[in-house]
Amino acid sequence: MSAIANSIFSPETAARFDHLVTIYPVRRSALVPMLLYAQDDIGYVSDAVVAEIAQRLDLLELDVRSVLSYYSMLRTKPAGKYNVQVCTNISCMLVGGYDLLDHCKAKLGIGHKGVTADGLFSLEEVECIGACCWAPAIQVNYDFHENMTNIKMDAILEDYAAGRGKDVK
């Protein structure tokens, strides 16, 4: 039973939040992780998510929105089921990051921050993801794929489309 009646989150996420607010010296410290975990659960940070998190942390919705707009991983619109993030920062750029991004754009028929018509994939050009020595690197949701090639990219997209892709949240 969640601390909040009629929580919009799954029972697991609600239970996690009940616990999360108790572990810090200050309750508000749970805000950034809560926003990200809420997004993992709901798909994006909706108005309802903002409202419930504000209630859970005893903050104004304005406070929550101010923090929400700062962090680049948080989004206020749905992305694809599988968010393909292609790094084009320096180490990846030097070994074909842009080539890979162009390949994804053509393959998926969408641009930066676009979502495919079936809602399966979205595409994002991202800044350094900390996989420079295994460049070019991408993330699909939270899973890293390193030493990428266009051929490897095709296989990965096929795996996700067929529901065989790794997706750990």
Next chain:
Amino acid sequence: MPVLVSHPDEVRILSRRFGQGAAEIDKYVELDGYKAVQNAIANGPEWVITEMKASGLRGRGGAGFPTGLKWSFVPKVSEKPKYVLVNGDESEPGTCKDHVIFLHDPHAVIEGTMIAGLAIGAKMGFIYLRGEYRYLLKIVEKAVADAYAKGYLGKNIFGHEGVDFDIVTQTGAGAYEVGEESALMESLEGKRGVPRIKPPFPAIVGLYGGPTVINNAETIASAPPILLMGGEAYAKVGSERNGGTRLFGISGHVNKPGVYELPMGYSLRKAIYEVAGGIKGGRALKAVVPGGSSCPVLLPDEIDVGLDFDQMGKAGTMLGSGGIVVLDETVSIVEFAMRTMKFYQHESCGWCIPCREGTDWLLKTLTRFYDGGGNKKDINNIQYLAENMMGRTFCPLGDAAAMPTLGFIKKFRHEFEEYLEGKRTEKQFITVQDLVGAGH
């Protein structure tokens, strides 16, 4: 999964457990894990700080501040609780060393956090990982849970009455700026990651207003081996005033990119040509960004320099985060400078005007220049803008954007001028397949 690499010149102090399954607590203990923290409990905080000072360990996040000294700044008596905050918000382009530490040796970070806590009299530590490192966060979370289950964390750790230590793990949600220590504290307090003015420094007024030690994950993970081998022995491995080893991530146009543990002071030329196997395809070296994207570029005739904080400073650049990015002759510096600025413009938090406006105008100018709409005045303008950002912001992000830009203009001014005349770096079409090899 990131590929592990090795080279005979490596000195494996920090990476000795990599690839051996030490993310499992029993394996970690078998490989001398959690011995250093018990020594620290037995010998007391003064001993820990003396050993850390003797080790010559300097902050691995990039600033190179002596770690033992930093710990000694924390007041012994404080009305507010003290904290240890581990910075695992690794986001400097070219840097992926903490990635491998969290993956292969998460308990070293936990043990180091405990040692720092014992040294300063804190009972709580936070390990903050960037939001993109979710799979690593899960590894660290499991390691923390295992340590609690064994009684290494929590109340009366290792059976010592009254010795308590708790660790909380935290995820970020995408922000380079949060890697700056004061912005990191803001983020952990549930706020926008904007920097605080200093002084007061975190050692006096930090997290939740309490005295706080903030160290990079690699710095923290270096503490257990230092206590085990002794500060002096660790110092001897490195160069003068630069103790020990560090993890260097070598990326870009090299044959064997990877994270290598080399002694401080190791030759940059050897790191590129021997350790990382030289330039791909036998092409010529054009430039090296030696310690993450914030560091001014080095030319091929400037790489006979030792990889430590002082020697790199003398060479007019920085050791930074240890992320060595190697550029071959096919790279257009105009394009590279533009891409570097695109990053800083995206990541500037907007708090300080010189950084917010400076990065924006630099990106606009560099983009127009790259797209063919540049003129001769732009080159001086870029330099002028960058020079005026230097030292005029709360945190070092403004400097981090300006310094590499000034380096590109200073060392490659001819290339910017030739670019205006229509001369372009011979861009050979290289596919991803060419670079990473067939069979992928």
